[in-house]
Amino acid sequence: MTTVRERAEAAAALAPEVPRRPPVLSGVLAAGAVQLGGVVLCVGLAVVVWLASGAGSISAAMQIGAGFWLAGHGSAVSVGGIAITVVPLGVPLLAGVAVAYAAYRLGPESITQREVGTLMLSAAATYGLALAVTALVASSPSASFSAVRAGLGGFALAGLSAFVGAMCVDGRLREVWESAPGFVRGVVLGAGSACGALFGAAVVLLAYRLIVGFGEVHDSFSRLAPGTIGGAAIVLVCVLLLPNLLLLAVSVLLGPGFAFGTDTSVTVVDVRLGELPIFPVTAALPDSGTPPGWVAALMVVPLLAGLVGGVVAGRAFDDASIYDAMVRGATAGGAAGLLVGLVVMCAGGAVGPGRMADVGAAMWCMPVAVVALTVGGALGGALGHYREQRS
Template sequence: MTSLLPPSTARDATAGTRTGPGADPAHRRPLVLVATFGGAAAAAGTLLVCLALGVVGWFLSDAGAHGTASDGLRVGATGWLLGHGSGVRVQGAVLTAVPLGITLVCAWAVWRLGLRVGDAVSGHGPDADRIADGERDWTVPVAAALLTAGYVVVAVLTSAVATAPDSGVGTGRVVVWAVLLCLVLGAPAVAVGSGRAAIWAGRLPVPLRLALPACRGILAGWLLVSGAALLGALLLDLGTAANVLSQLHTDAGAATLLVLLSLLVVPNAVVFAGSYLLGPGFTVGVGTVVSPSVVAIGPLPMFPLLAALPDDRQPSTWAAAVAVVPVVVAAVALARDHRARPAGGWGEAVARALVAGVLAGLAFGLLAALAGGAVGPGRMREVGPFELEVVVHAVSAFGVGGLVGAVATTWWQRRGSEAAQ
């Protein structure tokens, strides 16, 4: 990334060379080849992992007594496509829920490869001074487009080769998800890796630029609290989960496979838990609701992770107390953020808190929309959080909590400064 450093720094970074910052060959690799290969590698890497898990699952199910290894490969490829929103048809039932565990791994691969692509092509285009002067720089857009193309090619080939015509896999949905994944994560990663993001960030409005780390803190804190709530609910009903496994009469291999499948949807369950704590809750079947105020479920499939669900009941006295949790999480996150980066005044503190709260609420609402879908026939064709209600509650709670944390911390810091004087 020496091409985007000031001239004196660039000369030091290139070990005293006199040919200029663009002479570093490590940062002037062929853009077309590097970016296209990076996108293909990001897709192929996670695909190979899913294929390996598919073969392992095929062997664990019945020690390879039925079917062939190619069947395991096909299942692994289908799982990878499901992580990209493809959907699938199984014995007439359409499954549209996305296993977010696979999606998160794919997102991580796109980000890491995007950073490496950005670093490899950072010597292309104008340097920092020329970019700051307003010169157009197409390095990041071109690299991001090529990275997306490489990823999409692998996705389309996988959908065409690994699925049957009547499988219900939507290649169009896979392409849309792949493009969004590369644009939302891959393009920013290329910008960060190439050094352009540091230059462009200075052009963003100050409240937005300062609110992004605070938003990340709120969202990370909320997912951590949601995960802790899910873990606590599972531990309280661990006997129920064990009873489900025993009633399925699974051997050690099948039980291991079921646990692995459960791990793939743990991120979905964390989002469900967060939606519950926010108040609106979620549904686990047509006509059902799971929320702090009321739980009405009915019969459920025998799946160990469902043991974390509460029993059917009417509104409880402590339901109102749950609404305080997201406010507290947001307040703590903004307090930590303001201790690390004090606000310049009351206006900046309020703006940062409100923008961070709104962005975090919208981000969690997006996760809630992705976490649900159809998981079976009949009642199970509707499973997931109530997205719109979750967005409203998340934006409100995170906004109020962030405002409280930011104002309180700013007041405390200003009081300490006045006392020191």
């Protein structure tokens, strides 16, 4: 009597062989599907809001929807000579995950390293070209979009995301990780732990500010009076802006803080704000003046985050000396600080005319992040090594 597995193998042998999908086609399909889906979703939501409000024209609503999708990929928007350059970071995060998943699902069942590069380049070129064409089509005399910035931003985003998705095919990413030198794996683990600790603290700080300012959020909705459909659209925009707020919270933890308008500053020791636009996310901003004394203690968080990363990096190798553990910890902390500094600088941009053209983290955030996390990482490496020797 044949077993179920034997019958399945026999059926598979008799089944016609399915042609293998070329990596180029896989990349084009993955990028094209995400690009088309994103544009249709944003334009469709804008049209729904237009139908509910009846303000303006349907062409203007479609332009707004396409413009939001483009803005999420770094395309500067110019309305009446006023540049809006802020990027709602929730859009590229969701789009990047979608491209990576599509590349993983649509890619060949087995893939070589060369085919990974082919899939990545085809997805990046397709996504970037589609965004550039969308920017050209959506531009008008009243509002224009940068096709070059949209194309370059889409090319980089889709290329990186498709690379990650393709590397997950056939366990290739796991193979690369297991074959990497021990020093590299320890640094990556430590840097990831340090970033996770710092961003986790920023989530707590942002949640605290939103809870404290919940009354202001309600007041802003009451003053805007958007209605049910418009209110849902505003909530969606606020959700997509949450990564920006999170990174601004990180800049506060680092010390230099951020500006929300010309001649403004938000730090743990001083808050100077002018007149703010009516929008729910501004409720997360503290009141002008000197914060309570305990708030200054938050400046130790980056050092502690580096300490966590250093402990993880230092404990990754039992036979390492304390010097090696400190070097690994410091390297992990420095890498985490560089990454944090880079992403924090992406949170800002012009959000309106005049003084609102200056919004974003202070330029000192990157060097402070590198120094604080490197020092914390070195201390954490020594601590991790000591604990391993004790155990």
